[in-house]
Amino acid sequence: MHGDDTRPWTFYAFAAFFTLFVLFLYGPMIVIYILSFQGPNGGMTFPLNGVSLHWFDALISQTRVGDIAGSFVRSIGLAAIVAVVTVVLSVLAGLAFRRRFRGSAFAFYLAIASLIMPGLFVGLGIALTFRLLGLPTEWYTTALGAQLTWTLPFGLLIMFAVLGRFNRSYEEAATDLGATNWQKVREVTLPILLPGIIGVALFGFTLSYDEIARTALAAGAKNTLPLEIWAMTTNVTSPTLYAVGAVTTIVSFIVIVVALGSIALVQRRRAAAGMRTE
């Protein structure tokens, strides 16, 4: 914008608007974290009737709440598998798209169609396919596949963004210096792409961990955590619901912080190494 330091009045209007939006985004979430510490006799809304860990305790001890612990373990496991598969397949596919090849438009539009298809339909299709084949639906087969139809297109789009800024002269330099193809990929390409790859892993993990529409019909007998929470919304009318919300969001935040932290670490090391060589 202008080089001078005075800001137009519209800046303050926009800043106020943006602040309101952030409040709209975070306010309700913060409120349920506060309400999850509701006293044993407290209800679903304010006022706080004392402060306690009662509802977190109920989460673990009460069986009528459902299989929170079991579904939590399943969801973490599933998210880890999805993250690994998403990273490997979308990095490979991203590299493929750097060259021109027949069928590239097909692969691209297949991924886009998979991304915008209503999630429940994908789950329905998978459930029907396995039913017709006489195979059971399980969280580690059908639900895994269903979630990949959502995380792979995201992973591919992130790789496009990352590779779009990739300077190929580094690879050419490696080749000129006598590196084999594999050395080039392992010691030049992948390290440069590392922050982007961490980003893909972050998306793969969290999108899987919170996924519901595609998983709902494809999970089989054992629920993932979001499905368990979804079941709770219809029959649990206590702050336990908020307690589970607080726990699951803390897990998401830990994953986000670890991912962003490692990206920052990689960048800092790179900057430091760059300075040493100068």
Add this chain to the structure above:
Amino acid sequence: MAIVNPAADAFAASGRAEPEVVEYPGERASWLQVAPLVLVLLLFFGLPMLVVLAVSFFDFSRTEIIPAFILDNYIDLFRSEVTLRLYASSLKFALIVWVVTLVLGFNIAYFLVFHVRGLLFQIGLFLLCTVPFLTSNIIRMISWIPFLGRNGIFNQALQGAGITSQPLEFLLFSDFAVIVAYVHLFTLFMVVPIFNSMARIDKSLLEAARDAGAGRFRVVAEVVWPLSRTGIALGSIFVVTLVMGDSFVVRTMSGGQSASVVSALQNEVAALQYPPAAASAVIMVIIVTLMVAAILRIVDVRRELAG
């Protein structure tokens, strides 16, 4: 800026400037690299969608689906008055949420791109907007319950301020609550693509317009808006398909009082009526595809990204 438009790079990466040849160098390597992703998508997306199409022509009894080729599922669908009501409801939600998220998304992106100074600050605020996307949708949805309930925070505040004497009943478990939740969940899908488009606008264009005597509003209307239309189109596709395909938000936030096409379909699945559900899904996919095609007709995303 750290975030660039992914689709543009897809086309850029496919190297459109190269001349047409029968076999491209390194094509086999590319096929090997892209094959695992394509196979997974064909197996868990392509094939299941074909199965849905096939099952939509099947017959069914109370307990099983019977392979056949009948049109009854479609005929029932088109004869039922409920179908029209459900589509009217889904389209109404899609239209309202599209307008609201577009207004919010455009202004937020505009603020981040043209008003915020400093790359780190810009990235920080962008992350602030995107982090909720990586947390649970269900939790973000139910977090409106203590706000909107009969004895919720809004009603307490309104009554406390003496604006209303009785709690407003329409706040929770209503269409209003459904729309609030949609806007809360989906605005981000508008912000990110529009942000990407705007970040690519050459700032000197804005100065040129200003120097030529255009006011603030005209600069936005005649420079920023047209140059952001790729992002607006992509964001619109995301929001419209998400709302049209939703069943979970409409169920929870309307308290079962409103329905959408997909929530009705979910009921059919729960009742093991797979063929009618499949027929309903096929029609829905056709309608959503037409809507996406209409958006792409207004804004040729591919040409704009390539050009």
